[in-house]
Amino acid sequence: MICSVCHQPILPQYYFCPNCGTKINSAPLSTSVRTQAWVYAFSIALPMIAFLFVTRWPGMKYYKSLDPKTKRIGQIAWALLIISTIVTIWLVYTWTQSMIQSSINSINTDFGGL
Numbered sequence: 165m166i167c168s169v170c171h172q173p174i175l176p177q178y179y180f181c182p183n184c185g186t187k188i189n190s191a192p193l194s195t196s197v198r199t200q201a202w203v204y205a206f207s208i209a210l211p212m213i214a215f216l217f218v219t220r221w222p223g224m225k226y227y228k229s230l231d232p233k234t235k236r237i238g239q240i241a242w243a244l245l246i247i248s249t250i251v252t253i254w255l256v257y258t259w260t261q262s263m264i265q266s267s268i269n270s271i272n273t274d275f276g277g278l
């Protein structure tokens with residue numbers, strides 16, 4: 165078996181070419197007990213945390229107020245909520261990218277060096 169990009173010899177069990185890093189096979193996701201426990205715990209906790217934050221967020225009450233000063237607090241709270249949501253999405257995106265990169269590196273360390 166030869167890498168289609170750099171034409172170096174590779175073994176069939178390789179997920180990535182050890183020479184140029186080209187993806188050969190799709191690496192399976194980890195199914196260890198620890199990974200499973202983490203995925204399940206996160207799936208249970210995440211909606212609950214989101215629910216608590218939404219129900220306890222006072223911004224809406226302030227925003228609906230007729231008093232201009234109180235309404236202003238609600239508007240600022242909304243703006244901060246939107247900014248923080250954008251920042252969170254950006255952080256999750258960059259975190260996901262680094263997770264993908266580190267998993268590629270660990271796959272090559274685990275399987276490429278055989």
Ligand SMILES: [Zn+2]
Binds near residue numbers: 171181185
């Ligand atoms: Zn290659």
